[in-house]
Amino acid sequence: MVRDTPIRHLDAHHDRFGLNAPFRIARGVKTAADVVTVTVREGAQVGRGEGVPYARYGETIESALTELADIRPLVEAGAGRADIAAAMRAGAARNALDAALWDLEARLAGSSVAALAGIAEPAPVASAITITIDTPSAMAARAARLARVPLLKIKVDREGAAEQLAAVRAVAPALRLIVDPNESWTIDTLRDLHDRLVAHRVDLLEQPLPADRDQDLADFASAIPICADEALHTRADLPALAGRYDYVNIKLDKTGGLTEALALATAAREQGFGLMVGCMVCSSLGIAPALPIAREAAFVDLDGPLWLAEDRAGGVRDHDGMLHPPAPGFWGGP
Structure with missing residues (x-):
């Protein structure tokens, strides 16, 4: 209900978290996570949320x-x-606000977000650990240190992808593997590398082509499942992805929050897509709202906070690739 007299107070500000190592992908490199933090106060209760504006989508802090x-x-x-879904575009700002409102609603109800949404409570989930672009030997060295995790995700570019993949697979022969070129390939690159992807038992190929070239996938028969990332934001995008992608990567900063993400997950399953849940490089406040849907996904990539030199207190914890939910009261309930 919208009232004439203010009943809440909204605050939004910029927070910056330094990274513990450079995060390199085909699109560039970052050394800090810049986020928008939102709080919504009603009476004695405060809801919190976080969004990561992304230049790829025309967003800034x-x-x-x-x-x-x-x-x-x-x-x-x-x-x-x-x-707010009707009044705002899908993106980082709406995500941060949507999360804050979910958090506030749960606290006011003395319940949890999962209970309010009618879904399972968050639990430890196997999450990919990302290896960013570097020399093949450096990527292999990092993969060797991650031998106990269940799922690796390697960022690659166009020129060095074959060598990078081979180097990682050589030291991690048994791990599940996602390869993510971040839109840097062409259809010819994909054709050239396809047999190597199969030989190296890649489990998922994420957004190999630019989103505005994904029509090139319509006539390509891939033995490796292909996942839409930059090509997918909300439910409205799903029909155009049919016949081109097998999975969709749901990120709350693209959907504009958990509210749309839940609806998108349902619609995607109904339309025959497998689910991946991903994130930007962010703090645990950006990850917590994604955990309620992560249990439903075949692939989870929520290691954003693991790249921070210092996370928010009480955030998620990783143990050999198993991501554990934040401390009670961190987000999503009293």
Whole structure:
């Protein structure tokens, strides 16, 4: 219900988390995670959320803060998640606000987000550990140190992908493996590398081509399942992906929050897609809202906080590739 008299207070600000190592992908390198943190206070209860504005989607910290300033009167008048979904575009700003409203709703109800959504409570989940682009020998050295994890994800580019993949697989012969070129390949690159992907038993190939070239996948018969990442944001994108992708990567910063992510997951399953749940490089506050749907996914890639030199207190914990939920009260309930 939207009221004339303010019943809430919304705050949004920029937080920066330094990384413990450079995060290199085909699109560039980052050394810090820049996020927008949102709090919504109602009475004695405070809900929190986080979003990561992404330049690939035309977002900046400044643009996200502007979006949140524009929506503030509606939120402070009592707008709910459905209201902000109608008023805001899907993206990082809406994700941060949607998460804060879920958190607040759970705290006001003395319940949990999972209970309110009618889904299973978060539990430890096998999450990919990412190896970013480096020399083949450096990538192999990192893979060797991760021999006990169940799932690796390696970032590759166009020129060195074959060598990078071979080097990692040589030292990690038994691990499940996701390969992510981050849109850097062409269909010819995919054709050239396809047999090597099969030989190295790659479990999933994530967004090999630019999203605006994914029509090239329609006539390509891949023996490796292909997952849409940059090509997928919300349910509206699903029909165009049929016949091109086997899986979809649900990221809350793309869907505009858990509310749409839950609906997207249901629609994707109904339309025959497998599920992956992913993230940006972020703190545990950005990961916690994704955990309720991670249990339903065949592939989980939520290691963003593991790249931070210092995470938010009480956040997620990793043990040999098993990601454990945050401490009670961190997000999603009292």
